[in-house]
Structures are given as C-alpha cells and as structure tokens.
Amino acid sequence: MMMVRKSKGLGERHQKILDFIASYQREHKHPPSIREIGEHCDISSTSVVNYYLDQLEKSGNIERDRKISRGVRLTGPTPLGDMFRVPVLGVIQAGEPIPVPSNSDFNSFTAEDSVEIAMSLMPTKEKGKELFALKVQGESMIDAMVNDGDIVILKPTQDARNGDMVAVWLSDRNETTLKFFFKEKDKYRLQPANPTMSPIYVNKNESLEIKGKVVMVIRKVERYM
Amino acid sequence: MMMVRKSKGLGERHQKILDFIASYQREHKHPPSIREIGEHCDISSTSVVNYYLDQLEKSGNIERDRKISRGVRLTGPTPLGDMFRVPVLGVIQAGEPIPVPSNSDFNSFTAEDSVEIAMSLMPTKEKGKELFALKVQGESMIDAMVNDGDIVILKPTQDARNGDMVAVWLSDRNETTLKFFFKEKDKYRLQPANPTMSPIYVNKNESLEIKGKVVMVIRKVERYM
DNA sequence: CTTGACACAGAACAGGCGTTCGGTTATCAT
DNA sequence: ATGATAACCGAACGCCTGTTCTGTGTCAAG
Numbered sequence A, B: 001m002m003m004v005r006k007s008k009g010l011g012e013r014h015q016k017i018l019d020f021i022a023s024y025q026r027e028h029k030h031p032p033s034i035r036e037i038g039e040h041c042d043i044s045s046t047s048v049v050n051y052y053l054d055q056l057e058k059s060g061n062i063e064r065d066r067k068i069s070r071g072v073r074l075t076g077p078t079p080l081g082d083m084f085r086v087p088v089l090g091v092i093q094a095g096e097p098i099p100v101p102s103n104s105d106f107n108s109f110t111a112e113d114s115v116e117i118a119m120s121l122m123p124t125k126e127k128g129k130e131l132f133a134l135k136v137q138g139e140s141m142i143d144a145m146v147n148d149g150d151i152v153i154l155k156p157t158q159d160a161r162n163g164d165m166v167a168v169w170l171s172d173r174n175e176t177t178l179k180f181f182f183k184e185k186d187k188y189r190l191q192p193a194n195p196t197m198s199p200i201y202v203n204k205n206e207s208l209e210i211k212g213k214v215v216m217v218i219r220k221v222e223r224y225m
Numbered sequence C: 001c002t003t004g005a006c007a008c009a010g011a012a013c014a015g016g017c018g019t020t021c022g023g024t025t026a027t028c029a030t
Numbered sequence D: 001a002t003g004a005t006a007a008c009c010g011a012a013c014g015c016c017t018g019t020t021c022t023g024t025g026t027c028a029a030g
Helices: A012-028 A034-040 A046-058 B012-028 B034-040 B046-058
Strands: A062-064 A072-074 A083-092 A114-118 A132-136 A151-156 A165-170 A175-183 A187-191 A200-203 A209-220 B062-064 B072-074 B083-092 B114-118 B132-136 B151-156 B165-170 B175-183 B187-191 B200-203 B209-220
Touching (some): A012 A034, A046 A062, A083 A151, A114 A151, A114 B114, B012 B046
Parallel strands (some): A083 A132
Antiparallel strands (some): A062 A072, A083 A114, A165 A175, A175 A187, B083 B114, B165 B175, B165 B209
C-alpha cells in the first residue's frame, strides 16, 4: 500500500475531492454525501473522507454544515454561483423617457423578463441592491459606447456624484441619454464615454432628471446580420 | 381548522414552499430537508410536505432526487443560477498579440483570474463551450464600441463566418483589433461596430489571423476618475 | 345522506448519512 | 530501536430523512 506524504498544501487526494464536489454539485444541484465522495475518489472508508474533509475545512477550501446531510460546500469567490436577478423594465432610447421602477416590483423571481448577473461581476458592493435593467433600442447611445441591443443595468437614484455614468432625461431637449456626470460652476457637464467625442453642457436652470446610475453594460454579440 | 381549497395552479402554500426552498438554498448552499420545509411553512407533518412536493413536482416547479437527502431543487430558467467560469487569460490591446488559450487549462476552478457568467446570459448554445476572456487595455478598441477596462469573452476559433465579430491579429500592421468580419471577392472587410466609422480592408494575401470570435462584452461602470 | 376528492395529522419503518472509535501501516526524526 | 505522526481501514452508533400507511375533518356533487 502506497501512502504519499505531502509536505504542505493540497495533495492529489485533496484536489480530487474538491473537483468531485464541484462536478457533483454542478450535476446534481446539491452537494454529495460523504460516502459518495469516497466511492468516486477511491476511498473505502467514510472516516477517511471525513479526515480529508476536516483538512479541507481547516485550509478554508470547503465549508461544512455539521450533522446535516450533504452539508459540504466549496468556498472561494463564488463556488456554485451567487447571482441575482435584475428585472428588465423596458427599453431605453433617445426619443423616449426612461421607464422608472416606480412600483416595488423588484421581486426578482416573479419578474417575467429579467437578466441574471453573477455576484462576482458586480462592482464594489452594489450587490443585493435594487437594480433594474433596460434594453438599448436604436443606435442613439453610441456616443456612450453603448450599442443597439445592449443591456444597461442601473441603480435608481436621483442624484449623482461627479464621475458617475448616469441615465438622464433632458426634458428641454426631449431626450434620453447616457453620459458621465460632472457638476461644474454654473452648469452640468455630460461627458460621453467615447473619449473622442465632445461633452455637452446643460445649464443648471435647464431641467435635468437623473433617473439612475449605470452600474454595468452587457453586450451579447450574437450576429451582425 | 381552515382548509382552503384552491381550484387550480399554485396555492398560497405551494408558493410559500417554493419561496422557502429558494431562500434556504440561497442561504445554506444546499436544499432543505422535508422536515425543515415543514417547520418553516407551518406544516406539522412530513407527509403533507411530501404531499405538496409531489404536486410541485408534477406541475414542474421542482425536481426531486428521490430517496436521497435534500434532493429537492427548483426548476425554471435558472433557479439558483447555472453559471460557468471563464478564465481571463490576459489583456487585449492594439499593439500586442492576443494571448491564445494554447494549453488546455480551461479548468475553470483552478484559474486564478476568472469571470463568472450566468448561463442565461449566454447567446444561443455557446453554453458550456471552451471560452476565454480578455481584459481590454487602453482605448484602442473604441471603434469596436469596447472601452478601456471592458471584458470581452471569446470563443477560440480560426475561421469566422460573415457577420461574426472577431479578434484578429494583423501581423503586417502589427495590430490587434476587434471587428465584424466579412469576406468579399478578393479581400476581407473588417467593419467597426460603431456605425459611424468606416471599415478597413485587408487583401487576402495579407496575413490575417483570427484568434477568436467575440461572444460577449461586459463593462463594469465603476467610476470615471 | 352518501360518496369521493382534497387537505391534513401522526406515527412508524427503513435506509441514508455524519460521527466516532479502535486498529494498522508507513515514514521520519531522535 | 522507538516513539511520534500522518495516512489509512472497518465497523458500529445514532440521528437524519424520505417514504408510507392509517386516519380525520371539510366540501361539493349525486
């Protein structure tokens, strides 16, 4: 009988168990039992599996809900995938106002149209907040580096800090636009994301309604034609 | 004792169980047991929980791995979130070649740097394929509507069909670029995504190395400055 | 009123499953 | 050699859990 003594870190056996838990979770949507781990990793005794599991827990690779069946789970950034749903409230285009999330229907699970975002993708601690998404219609947002069909994810807010990318409704111009927001002495500067393009200025007496702050843009490149 | 008789569809009790399974799964990373469902949904008997679970299974709301502990799971488009990891192999910028996924290190779980994508976000059946991601460095891709800091997700391929957005290495020009690809009579047309910009043409005798097809672009709008 | 479906309770059975404990073998420093 | 330690094995204990069976109260149709 061969027994390899690993100096430090994860041995081959540890890695095999980790991989098995991951693939099992992926396939079955629930964690494996100790005995199942043993079978697939060529470990004949449940105590040995427990032995390794203890080590993996100490080293922080897994977490365990003791005493309960199938209470093993991988740790790491997002082991099996923390994600949340963002309701798609409508479309955003130059000529029309922005649909605002007036009603409190952020119930992600009942929203008929929604997009799923991995927690790990979200910018710093915007996680879990009330967000909504809009689908870009038309090519009027190209100066914001946003194309037709893109999905913009917004955080509803009325005010913005300098540097935020915001969705604004300029009622004087009857126009919706996505721009970086800067407050200057006596006017607002709306800076396009495309560095080659020039900013537009809005006097403070003109109406400027900030509808939300852009958190993320997702483009599915399906096909051009 | 009040017993509400629901005509069709999901009753209040069904919905409560569904919600509980979702929240429990979210919190514990593994499904609840029948008894746990009962406790939190004010059902005193395990048989009644089983009774409802049978109905929810028949109506397609849940799936069950019979005989095994905590074998309940929600169905639906992506109940708890099917996602996969895409390794970030490096950066893409105009002046440098594209890092190709030569070695078969698509082992998503060992990749130190990776992004997680929800299955539901992926374009038609690109799912589960070998994909890799690159982080855009610099503003040289703005004509492709891709900004500094954006993450592009690619499918490795050598050839492209007309209309695909591809990452190409033009060795004659010593340049990497993202363009829509079109094969014409005696040359290739590389069309920028930005409709206001003009295409560039590459003769068929010039070298044009397609490194991958762009599947998705993700932009985290953190902050401008 | 009877019948049958539906919604529910409670108990019991059997197997699943985590845990623990007593042993065994191999490697290594003393 | 020898004791310490790491890497195992097997079995047993006992709670956890899914399943099933019997029984009860309600409601609507016949």
